[in-house]
Amino acid sequence: MKRTLGLISLALVASSAFAQNRNAIEVMLVAANPEAPAPTASWDTYKMVKDRLGIDLSFSMLPPGVDGDNKLGSLAAANDLPDLFEIRNRSLFFKLQEQGQLAPVESILSLMPKRTRARYSDKKRSVLVTVNGKVMGLQDPVNLSRQYGILIRQDWLDKLGLKAPTTLDEFLEVAKAFTERDPDGNGKKDTYGFGGVIDFDTAGILPGLGLGNHFQWVYGAYGVAGTWNYKAGNKFAANVKDPNYRKATEFIRKMVEAKVMDPDWATMKRSDLRTRWQQGKYGMFFESVGGLLAGYRNFDANNPKAEVRYILAPKGPGGKNATGTFASAGWLFAVSRKALDQGKGPAIAKFLEWANSGEGYNQLAWGKKGVHYNLVKGVPTVTTNNPSERGQYTQMRWLAMNGNTTELKGRYGPITSADGRTYNLYSDFLTVARKSPWIDRTGDLAVPSAPNQADIERYVSESMVQFVLGQRPLNDANWTSFLNGLRGVGFDQYEQNARSVLQKTGFIK
Amino acid sequence: MKPDLTAEPPQDTPLPRPKTSTLKRLMRHQALYVLLIPGLLYFVVFRYWPLWNAQIAFKDFNPTLGVEGSPWAGFKYFIQFFESFYFSQLMTNTLIISVAKLVLGIPPAIILAIAIHEARLKWLARGAQTVSYLPHFLSWVIVFGVLLALLSPSEGLVNQAIGALGGDTIPFLTSPEFFRSVIVLSDIWKETGWGAILYLAALLSINPTLYEAAEVDGATRWQRIWHISIPGMLDVIILVTLLRLGHILDAGFGQIFVLYSLPVYSVADVIDTWVYRQGIQNFQFSLATAVGLFKGLIGLALILTANRMAQRFSGRGLY
Numbered sequence: 001m002k003r004t005l006g007l008i009s010l011a012l013v014a015s016s017a018f019a020q021n022r023n024a025i026e027v028m029l030v031a032a033n034p035e036a037p038a039p040t041a042s043w044d045t046y047k048m049v050k051d052r053l054g055i056d057l058s059f060s061m062l063p064p065g066v067d068g069d070n071k072l073g074s075l076a077a078a079n080d081l082p083d084l085f086e087i088r089n090r091s092l093f094f095k096l097q098e099q100g101q102l103a104p105v106e107s108i109l110s111l112m113p114k115r116t117r118a119r120y121s122d123k124k125r126s127v128l129v130t131v132n133g134k135v136m137g138l139q140d141p142v143n144l145s146r147q148y149g150i151l152i153r154q155d156w157l158d159k160l161g162l163k164a165p166t167t168l169d170e171f172l173e174v175a176k177a178f179t180e181r182d183p184d185g186n187g188k189k190d191t192y193g194f195g196g197v198i199d200f201d202t203a204g205i206l207p208g209l210g211l212g213n214h215f216q217w218v219y220g221a222y223g224v225a226g227t228w229n230y231k232a233g234n235k236f237a238a239n240v241k242d243p244n245y246r247k248a249t250e251f252i253r254k255m256v257e258a259k260v261m262d263p264d265w266a267t268m269k270r271s272d273l274r275t276r277w278q279q280g281k282y283g284m285f286f287e288s289v290g291g292l293l294a295g296y297r298n299f300d301a302n303n304p305k306a307e308v309r310y311i312l313a314p315k316g317p318g319g320k321n322a323t324g325t326f327a328s329a330g331w332l333f334a335v336s337r338k339a340l341d342q343g344k345g346p347a348i349a350k351f352l353e354w355a356n357s358g359e360g361y362n363q364l365a366w367g368k369k370g371v372h373y374n375l376v377k378g379v380p381t382v383t384t385n386n387p388s389e390r391g392q393y394t395q396m397r398w399l400a401m402n403g404n405t406t407e408l409k410g411r412y413g414p415i416t417s418a419d420g421r422t423y424n425l426y427s428d429f430l431t432v433a434r435k436s437p438w439i440d441r442t443g444d445l446a447v448p449s450a451p452n453q454a455d456i457e458r459y460v461s462e463s464m465v466q467f468v469l470g471q472r473p474l475n476d477a478n479w480t481s482f483l484n485g486l487r488g489v490g491f492d493q494y495e496q497n498a499r500s501v502l503q504k505t506g507f508i509k
Numbered sequence: 510m511k512p513d514l515t516a517e518p519p520q521d522t523p524l525p526r527p528k529t530s531t532l533k534r535l536m537r538h539q540a541l542y543v544l545l546i547p548g549l550l551y552f553v554v555f556r557y558w559p560l561w562n563a564q565i566a567f568k569d570f571n572p573t574l575g576v577e578g579s580p581w582a583g584f585k586y587f588i589q590f591f592e593s594f595y596f597s598q599l600m601t602n603t604l605i606i607s608v609a610k611l612v613l614g615i616p617p618a619i620i621l622a623i624a625i626h627e628a629r630l631k632w633l634a635r636g637a638q639t640v641s642y643l644p645h646f647l648s649w650v651i652v653f654g655v656l657l658a659l660l661s662p663s664e665g666l667v668n669q670a671i672g673a674l675g676g677d678t679i680p681f682l683t684s685p686e687f688f689r690s691v692i693v694l695s696d697i698w699k700e701t702g703w704g705a706i707l708y709l710a711a712l713l714s715i716n717p718t719l720y721e722a723a724e725v726d727g728a729t730r731w732q733r734i735w736h737i738s739i740p741g742m743l744d745v746i747i748l749v750t751l752l753r754l755g756h757i758l759d760a761g762f763g764q765i766f767v768l769y770s771l772p773v774y775s776v777a778d779v780i781d782t783w784v785y786r787q788g789i790q791n792f793q794f795s796l797a798t799a800v801g802l803f804k805g806l807i808g809l810a811l812i813l814t815a816n817r818m819a820q821r822f823s824g825r826g827l828y
Contacts, residue, residue, distance in 0.1 A: 066790060073792045079572040095792045099571045198771060263662035266683050267770040337573070454787035455594045458774060465771040471685065489594045 022343040024056040025351060028082040029333075030068050031061040032398050035294075036391030043393070045363055053354060055347050061395060062086065065201070076101055083339035084348050086398070087137070087332050088202060091449040093129075096334070097136050103340035104134040111349035115356040118402065125329050127505045128445050138352075140330040143403030145204040147288040149323055149433030150217060150314075154307040156183035156283050164311045168221050168251055171284075171314045175260035178283030184303075193260035195282035197268045198465070204288075206325045206441050209240065209460040211468070213324060214286040215252055217313040217436075220322025222248040226441045228498055232509035236499045238491070240460060246479055248316075252468045266465060278302060284311075289412050289429050296425075300417045307423075310433035323433065325441040331398050355400045364400035365407075367393040373410070381410045443507030450494040459489045566799035586799035595783065603779040606760040609693045611753050617697055618704035619746065623738055625705065626712045627730070638709070641702030649767040656682070656695060656768070683772040692777065696764060707749060708742050715741040747819050751827050755812040758804040780804065 031038070038061045039045070049057040060082075062068035069089040075081050076096055087093045096102050109116045119140050120126065129137035152164055157174070160181055165171040175193025177183070184191055196214030200207045207213045208227040219225045222244040229239055239245050255261055262268070262276065277285045278295045280303040287295075292308070299306065313321040335348055354360035366373040366380045372390040373380045382390065401407060412426035450456055463482045466472040486492070502508045535542060561576075566586060568579040590596065621641060628634035644652070659666050660681040668678040681687045715737060723733050762781035769777040780800060788797030812827070820826040 070789060073789065076792070077570075077572050077794050079575070092792055100573050263678065263680060264657075264664075266772050267657075449791060451589070451793075452593060452787065453791055454783070458771075458778070458786070459594070462771050462774045466775075469683070469772055471772065 021056065023054055023347050024058070025084060025339070025344055025347050026082040027057065027059045027351075027396070027399075028062055028072075028085040029059070029396060029398065030064050030086050030088055030331075032395050033388075033391030034064050036388045036395065039392055039395055044368075045396070048359075048363060049351065049354075052359075053347075053350050055351055057351065059396060064088075064203070079338075081336040081338065083344050084333060084335055084352075087334055090445055091453065093137065093332065093334070094131075094448045097131050101337055102136045103335040103337045103345075104136055105138055105335055106135055107340075108138075108335060108345050108349045108352075109135070111346055112353035112356070115353050118356060124442065124506075128329055128442070129332065136334070138333040138335075140333065140398075141403060142204065142326075142328055142330040143398065143401045143407070144290075144330065145328065145403070146323070146326045146434065146438045147204050147290060147429075148213065148286060149288075149310040149429065149436070151277075151285055151287050151292065151308045152311050153178070153183070153283045154309050155305060159183055159185070165314050166312065167315045168218070168317075172251075172254060172258065172260070175255065175284065176258055179258075179260045183283060184280055191281055191283060192262045193283050194255060195262055195265070195273050195277055195285035197265055197270055197273045198461070199270050201270070204326065204330075206327050206444055208325055208441070208444070209238070209457060210464050211252070211461065216324035217286075217322065218251050219245065219248040220313060220324065220437075220439065221251075221316030221320055223316070223318065223320045223322075224248060225322050225439050226325035227444060228441070228447075228502070230441070230443065230502070230508055236495075236502070236508060238495050238498075240486070241483065246474070249464055249467055250474055253470065253474055256468055256470065266469065280306065289425060289433075293412060293415065293425060296415050296417075296423075304418065307421075309423075309428055312432065313436040321436055322439050323436045325439045325444075327442040327445050328440055329442055329445060330403065333399070352399070355396075361400045365394065365397045366410075376410075379406050379410050381413065443502045443505060446505045446507070447498045447501050450490065450497070452490060455489050456491060456494060459485065459491075563798055563802055565795050566802045568795060570795045570798075582795065586793075586796045587803065589796060590800050590803065593783075593787075595778065598775065599778060599780050599783050602776060603758055603760045603781075606689060606692055606765075606777075606779060607757050609689070610696050610761070611750070611757075613693060614697050614700065614704065615746070615750065617701045619708050619742065621701055622705040622708035622712060622742075623734055625709060626738070627734070638702070638705070642706060643702070644699045645703035647699065649764045652695060652699060652764075653767045656691065660691070680772075682768065683770060685773050685776045688769075688773040688776050692761070692765060692768060695768075696761060704749070707745055711742045711745040712738055743823070744825055747823065747825055748827060751812060751815050751819065754815050755808040757811055758807055 039059065046057055049055050062071055062085075069092055072081070072085065072087065072089075073092060076092075076099070079101070081096075081101055087096070093102075109120055120135075120138060122141065125139045125141065126135060129135055129139045152174075154164075156178055157164060160177050160183055162174055162177055163170075165174045171194075178191055178193040180189070182189065182191070197212075199212045199214055201213060205213055206226065207216070208225070210219070216225045219239070224239040224242050224245045227238060229235070229237055229242065231237075262281070264272070268276075273285065274287075274291060274295050276282060277287065278299040280299070299308075313323040315321040335345070339345070339348065355364050362369065362373075362380065366382070367390050369375070371383070372393055373382050375381070409426055412429070415423045415425050417423065463472070463485070467474045467478070467482075472478050499508070565576055565579065567581060567583060568576075569582045569585075570576070570579045574580075593599075625634045625638050628637070657665065660668065662668050662678040662680045665681075667681070672678055679687065681691055719737050719741075720733055723737060728736070758780055760779040760781065762779075762785070765777055765779055765782055766785065769782065784797050784800045787793065788800065816826045816828070
């Protein structure tokens with residue numbers, strides 16, 4: 001008995017010594033490619049990190065979206081956060097900071113001069129992670145942002161003899177034609193003018209309150225995209241209170257009434273949308289460069305000779321347009337207090353500096369040279385070899401990638417369809433989709449959630465959906481009662497708080 | 510609440526208890542007590558120990574300080590829940606859905622059990638039983654797929670049929686008028702076969718001589734069901750109803766979470782989905798715990814009252 005106890009205590013001591021090993025770092029990041037599996041235990045990056053840096057790296061993936069937030073939240077509740085991890089949800093960041101689970105990172109920044117100069121020296125970004133004068137996170141610059149746009153079926157336009165819409169009115173006309181005039185020529189009325197879903201993804205894009213990313217361009221056409229209007233002083237307010245917000249909502253109601261949208265839109269998920277545009281059901285839809293690239297082969301197989309391209313966001317009656325809102329801040333990485341207390345700071349800095357440029361950058365961002373990428377005139381360019389294998393191999397890529405133009409070109413090359421036509425996706429995206437304005441709402445990231453954030457979000461989104469679906473007629477009385485109801489969910493306080501935070505952080509005067 | 514496994518096994522002998530020490534009695538029935546251990550352990554680890562941690566409902570829980578070290582917050586989180594904007598709607602939705610599932614869900618299970626029991630072709634009865642309880646093992650995500658294939662306004666079979674008959678499509682999953690019916694009916698479809706197993710077991714335990722005697726006396730099939738089968742199942746019916754009363758504030762999180770969407774929040778948002786969004790997704794674990802505790806207390810109160818009433822009116826109860 002004594003011997004067993006002795007062995008057990010020895011094992012306990014050994015395991016805690018292992019946990020205290022300052023050169024063993026545990027990293028947890030949101031999966032860079034959620035469709036591909038996690039790297040295997042024999043991933044040569046582990047060996048490389050061990051050989052070059054003397055660090056025992058372990059890596060696990062967080063699922064994207066709410067599931068990942070929940071996983072981190074429960075790890076935090078168990079006081080068991082990894083050493084270095086990614087936070088996508090700002091409320092979680094503020095919560096963890098409040099609870100003292102995050103480490104101030106100044107000491108780490110000074111140990112990785114190159115990375116800090118390249119990524120963490122911008123004041124506007126640092127302010128997003130500075131709490132009470134201390135920098136509590138590693139706020140990377142954008143390496144994936146404004147990657148969405150409105151796509152149109154050019155072949156359908158050609159077939160029906162139409163021009164790409166430039167205003168909301170034209171948009172509705174084209175959408176009607178795509179719905180009613182059988183653009184795919186199969187003799188059935190099975191196509192829709194516009195495909196969009198209620199989606200609040202925050203990767204490189206900021207949905208704000210209401211109907212989410214896929215309808216921001218309508219609000220943008222009326223100059224009210226995003227949650228706040230960012231005007232200084234007494235003019236600062238939530239966009240929902242602007243009369244133009246109602247006008248934009250009325251336009252979406254018109255689209256629903258004209259039946260140019262898939263009747264399932266309000267219950268569909270982004271994956272359903274992707275399946276359906278790939279099947280060739282939608283004439284126009286909201287999609288990212290990555291989403292288009294990933295679904296193109298399937299789309300091409302279902303719709304031979306089809307042609308898609310980006311269009312500028314349509315203009316509203318006042319001549320305004322915007323594709324959506326975004327934050328000029330990329331991934332946010334944090335170091336747990338525990339890790340810093342255990343003396344892991346230097347190892348974390350060493351690893352991050354390695355990932356910033358040179359060998360480490362290439363390894364994490366692009367994979368194995370000659371297999372996953374080639375150097376084309378000195379620029380890393382992805383190969384066409386098994387993209388899912390590459391995805392698995394580069395699951396940690398966001399830690400390395402920096403979002404510069406060369407990098408984007410290397411990632412989104414030309415697409416070739418089965419009949420040999422080439423679609424230069426990235427240049428179309430750069431020259432068209434990026435030409436419509438995007439509204440910078442970086443300051444939103446500094447605004448903490450209200451204590452009843454879920455109720456506020458539900459109130460606005462649910463009301464908009466009811467108006468748009470016609471469950472609640474969009475008239476003066478109902479709109480006024482919607483605005484009055486904002487008080488019931490404590491909206492004014494949320495608004496005041498946002499204003500004071502935005503003023504304090506310098507995003508508004 | 511589960512049946513009380515911690516109670517001593519019933520003693521068959523009404524004889525006066527011999528005056529032996531507790532230890533001796535323990536030794537005499539040691540095999541039984543050993544059998545009791547796994548059950549007891551289950552309750553201690555999964556039911557009673559968490560109760561200790563439930564104190565975070567009254568605290569501003571901070572993981573770095575631990576459960577005991579977090580500062581007390583009084584009833585702050587209970588008040589936040591009671592005063593929240595949607596409180597009355599959440600309670601109404603929860604109760605309507607839960608009571609509807611209870612009241613409408615039990616009769617089909619009883620009828621199915623009786624039908625299976627009465628079936629003359631045994632292979633048919635067995636087949637029907639297996640087929641009817643299979644849906645219980647499907648996850649709601651799969652059932653959602655099935656429902657979408659049936660009810661979707663664009664591609665659903667039901668709507669295509671309505672369209673073919675010249676009617677307007679009905680958005681079953683996004684219209685507040687239909688959504689609760691979809692919730693309740695899909696739950697009944699999924700769980701009826703499983704629920705029937707208990708009633709079937711009760712029917713099989715009825716002494717067959719009763720049926721034979723009734724048949725000899727000229728009772729019709731309906732009379733036999735009404736006077737033998739139903740009274741024979743009554744204990745189980747009361748037991749099942751009582752147990753489900755304890756879960757009256759659980760309207761079925763998994764199901765609603767998968768099926769609901771913004772257009773139907775007003776009729777579908779229940780306590781658990783709210784707790785998920787406000788408590789878990791916004792990392793307010795104390796709030797989530799406070800609501801959980803509240804639900805547990807209501808469930809306990811209901812089960813105690815209902816048990817007393819059952820004992821008074823039918824002489825039978827849970828314990």
